[in-house]
Amino acid sequence: MNLQFFASRTISWYMAKKFLLTSMAVLAALVLVLQTLDLLGESGNILAYPGNGEPQLWQYVSLRVPQLIARFLPFAVLLGAIITFVTLNQNSEIISMKAAGVSAHQILAPLIVASLGISALSFVFNDRIVTRAAATLRAWEAVDYGPIPKDRGIVTNVWVRSGDDLIHAAQASGRGAGVRLVDVTLYDRIGGTLETIVTAKTGRYDRGGWLLHDVRRFDVTRGLTSDLPTLTIARGVTPDRFTLANVDADERSFSSLRTAIADLKAAGRPTEALEAGLWHKLSGPLSSALMPLLAGVAAFGLARSGRLFVRAVIGMGLGFAYFVADNFALAMGNIGAYPPTLAAWGPPILFLLIGETVLIRTEE
Structure with missing residues (x-):
């Protein structure tokens, strides 16, 4: 039995590079289309304020794009993994690797490691850029896209x-x-x-x-x-x-939100919704590392059997089912129906087990 984590350095680098380039291309296309549609719907409100023009439209884009990237990065990773697996399968590269003794987990390993790197970058990006952009955009919207008051705490x-x-x-x-x-x-x-x-x-x-x-x-x-x-x-x-009258988890960094929660707890005020948001700042970026596993069903099976499209749809369905479950659990955590840790970590653990079960029963 081959117990190595990676099949080989050459194969791992080839698959990881292909996966990253595909995911980034999908993300760029998604953000471009969604930002265009969003700007078309909001440009009238921006230009309605006297004196606003093209610079303000670009300012809105600069504040909105980070939020779109943060929200749709896991979708892009899911689609990038499915496209990568389908392409490899159609070219019989998956069959060649399995014939050489490479296991299903070794085929997935380069993509999972690459997506872990994406998760780490996503956390830093969300913590440093997205929170500030969200807070600035909300403050700008509150003054109907007029001059934003300076924030001095x-x-x-x-x-x-x-x-x-x-x-x-x-x-x-x-x-x-x-x-x-x-x-x-x-x-x-x-x-x-x-x-x-x-x-x-x-x-x-x-x-x-x-x-x-x-x-x-x-x-x-x-x-x-x-x-x-x-x-x-x-x-x-x-x-x-x-x-602390208005604490928004989306507008605070991880450390700032943790400090606000401690202050609210010391004052005896409820913090369950904010705690769910705090834990989701960790589980949210980690969802990218789960996408290759859920999309893995599209990697296997014979392309000439005519079921490759069905497998790709199943992988996409598993991925989107995860996002539905994640949003539902977070909503339940916000209203106090779920404990904060369950609301944030329940869906990733559940779909990790589902993905592993499907992979082991069908391929291992």
Whole structure:
């Protein structure tokens, strides 16, 4: 029995090179077509803002392309593997390798190793580029494709509820107990009736409450205004309520998201959906390494038997079934129906077992 991982260096390099070139060509074609269609649908909104023109269209493309690459890279790897296997099968190269004693796993090994490299690059690309592009594009869309405000780690226009009271801060900056508020307004309500409006220039977290400075208090019932040097309000409202009001897993890097989850846990807030997104930042790129195994059914069988097309369809069906299961599990994780680790790692493990079972029962 041949127990070597690779059949030979020459065969492995030949297959890996063919697979990588095919996958990248498929990815380029997918991104080109999808970006063209997306730009056609969004160009009207971009150009509707006064002063926008061709530079803004290219800016949109530069922000959208990384997201398209990240989303459709596993699809491209799947199609690249199927095309590679079909081509090798039609040219009787698979038959030649099997006749020389090369096992099915050794035929798949170069493609799996190459796809592991793609997975590693995909993780770095997603973590460094895609998250920033997604955050910038969402901020740009929020201002209707106008000038994007500079991000200095400041959260703006924050609303927090404390019992019946409403608190508004024009700006919130800092982290933990060091959070500072600017232009604070408290709407003091009793039983749904507005009693007092308190405004302050600044506020900071102090011993379980918020200490406001330069305070002006307006009594709605009596119509009287009074000035106070300081006033403590909203006891029990933690700083994360202001700074972590909107945490999007797609817009944060792995380390940043992990830090945000730790802060939310410390504040006693639910984090299951974000934890599922955190683990999916690892399992998502690794799905590329699973595609050659699922497409492997297209590599074997006689091309002249007339079943090569059926095998290719089966491989494609297995790959797309994985993406459906992955999206479904992630959605269930986001609503708390699945545990975060199961939502992220369940589909890859399940389809790894399915792919191995099909390969072993049919070829090994």
